[in-house]
Amino acid sequence: MEKYRGGVTIPAMSCIQFGKYYCGDGQEAVHLCDKRIPEGTECSIEINWASRFDNMCQHSGQHLISAIFERADFDASTTSWNLGEDKSFIELSRAVTDEEVQRVEDICNEAIRNRTRVTVELLKNKEDLRKGCKDLPKDFAGPIRVVNIDGIDQNMCCGTHVDNLTDLQMIKLLHQEKGKKGKGIVWFVCGERGDTLRFSRHKEGTRERVLRTLASSWSVSREACKKMSCKEEEIPERIENLQSSSKASLKTIKNLQSEYGSTLAEAIQMKLKAVNPDSNVQPDCKREREQLKNALREISLDGKILKYHCADLGPEFIVPLTDNLSQLVNKEGKIVFLSCGRQNSGNVSVLGDKNIIKEKGKKVLDVLDGKGFVKDGRIQGKVSQLKNLEQAYKLFETE
Numbered sequence: 001m002e003k004y005r006g007g008v009t010i011p012a013m014s015c016i017q018f019g020k021y022y023c024g025d026g027q028e029a030v031h032l033c034d035k036r037i038p039e040g041t042e043c044s045i046e047i048n049w050a051s052r053f054d055n056m057c058q059h060s061g062q063h064l065i066s067a068i069f070e071r072a073d074f075d076a077s078t079t080s081w082n083l084g085e086d087k088s089f090i091e092l093s094r095a096v097t098d099e100e101v102q103r104v105e106d107i108c109n110e111a112i113r114n115r116t117r118v119t120v121e122l123l124k125n126k127e128d129l130r131k132g133c134k135d136l137p138k139d140f141a142g143p144i145r146v147v148n149i150d151g152i153d154q155n156m157c158c159g160t161h162v163d164n165l166t167d168l169q170m171i172k173l174l175h176q177e178k179g180k181k182g183k184g185i186v187w188f189v190c191g192e193r194g195d196t197l198r199f200s201r202h203k204e205g206t207r208e209r210v211l212r213t214l215a216s217s218w219s220v221s222r223e224a225c226k227k228m229s230c231k232e233e234e235i236p237e238r239i240e241n242l243q244s245s246s247k248a249s250l251k252t253i254k255n256l257q258s259e260y261g262s263t264l265a266e267a268i269q270m271k272l273k274a275v276n277p278d279s280n281v282q283p284d285c286k287r288e289r290e291q292l293k294n295a296l297r298e299i300s301l302d303g304k305i306l307k308y309h310c311a312d313l314g315p316e317f318i319v320p321l322t323d324n325l326s327q328l329v330n331k332e333g334k335i336v337f338l339s340c341g342r343q344n345s346g347n348v349s350v351l352g353d354k355n356i357i358k359e360k361g362k363k364v365l366d367v368l369d370g371k372g373f374v375k376d377g378r379i380q381g382k383v384s385q386l387k388n389l390e391q392a393y394k395l396f397e398t399e
């Protein structure tokens, strides 16, 4: 929707809206309307003050930021700028550093706190312009309109401006980006924000651009904190952790799918062999099953305890695996002792004779510094001293 900037009201006609304006060939600004108004018509003119004041603030803010960046100690001139719906940007002749942006922001806000005046002046002679101002055409005649920020800047401009920097309230330089051809783009917010239609202060919340930006960033970060149960300053670290754990999970899923695929293939071949013993098909292990073969090689079925530690997989793997090995406990009298985890923290799942487990359960969790339960011939828990696994095995070997 076109921003409502104001209009001309004529009795018996609907409102005629202002469009663009340009500087005429004299000293006058020419406004374009969307309908022809017959000469001599009586009418009333209305300006959308919210929109006008927003323009004045953002435009004056741009003058101030550009003037400071143009100083000899920064030496970055403004090549263009854009007034945005929520935030605006200035394009500079070179990329700037975070430290420079911070210094410029401090200087701008000091000028605002100092209640610096902004005045418009009509210069009669080109010679009265400060050095560094753009050149005027040779045949230029008539006064030159300049906008002065007291002690800071003098610039030719025919736009609308605030008359004191206090109207900007505060300038926040948000962040910078690299532009084309080595240019720098600095985003900023200041002053008040206009609206597309007549403004209702209470419905829309605050119209101060800096406060609006703060409020919206704060609500986004509060939402993120709630979702991740953390403090604001911990958000980046949490996201990093989530990214790396999701990467690890995807890798595990991929490996498991591959394992499952080849296990199923072997099961199909075995079923075929059972149905048709004369079949030439020989159930085989594929290359993807190296991991499984290695695991089987590691697990000894000779002793009283079946021990297996797997670094790559989690409790979702070892708990159901223990469940499915209950026959080893019931028919062979074994203790099934499975664990998983990298370095020192991980999980254990132990299955065995009810009396033995009842007697040793708490000791196992103590040795491994774990929390969990001992119940119905099973020990299950989260542990933080996996380096003591051998000691935990020994608790059953001395039986």
Ligand SMILES: [Zn+2]
Pocket (backbone or CB within 6 Å): 059, 063, 147, 157, 158, 159, 160, 161
């Ligand atoms: Zn201006």
